[in-house]
Amino acid sequence: MFRIFYKLGLVFVAVAGLATQPAFAETPNEILASIQKEAAGTPGFKGFSAARGESFFKAKHGGEWSCASCHTENPAALGKHAKTGKVIDPLAPSANAERFTNPKKVDKWFKRNCNDVLSRVCTPQEKGDVLAYLLTIKK
């Protein structure tokens, strides 16, 4: 009887262990590749540009904020929430290894922040340009 409980216990621990692993952990380059797959479907797509990503990141798009309003002009530095003042960890993967490793989190924040900055969703081209830019930033 005890052995059954013991075995069940082991199975439970193993399953719980798997469940605490972040779902679909990926590298920033894998995330970039999946954005590229999306972008490739749009007419006239000619790849991503870090330079275009940088100007997109630093520009206000007719609204109150740019991406840099919270993430600062240097995405390797600590940012600060424009409204609440809460510290934001660096956005550049070179400065923060957790960035762009969880597709669900990437989707969540692109949706929120594009809405705040541009009042619309971002295109795959825009997202890819920004990530290409962030990947060029050295710590």
Add this chain to the structure above:
Amino acid sequence: MSMHKQKNFRMLAVALLAMGVTMSAAQADDDRDERYGEKHGGKYGGENRGKPLQPAQTNAKFQKECSDCHIAYMPGLLPAESWRKVMAGLDKHFGSDASLDAQDNKEITAFLVNNASNRWNAPTAPLKITETAWFKRKHDSHEINPAIWKNPQVKSPANCAACHPRAERGDFNEHDIRMPK
């Protein structure tokens, strides 16, 4: 009475006196709160925060998602209906898009609603914690010099941790308050 005993007696007297003073100050504060709510049925007119503010068993998703941009305000600070409204309008959350996917939203809403204020008798459901009667009473000009709110370290009344160092843990004990200079 020996010297030693006399000293002990004096310490006891001082301690009792101090307790008396603290208790009567707390009593006066309570009386003022009662008067405040008399007309409306209940302390703070029924707009009273719950107890406890944070249940013994918290929720990991709530803790993680709600503390990305500000501290995870405890469920007991607002009534259930307020949380339903807040969670239904996350795409326009006080000037920012804070939307979640449907599954996370459902889980966090359930946690907030199940642990909302248990002392809220008023038919009101404000979206802002700072608009509730208990908050206003606890932070009125009797309690806090209005100049404090203008301090750049405070920035907003939503920034609990500016003066309540353990706000993140749901501890707003008034003996720990540190006003920024």
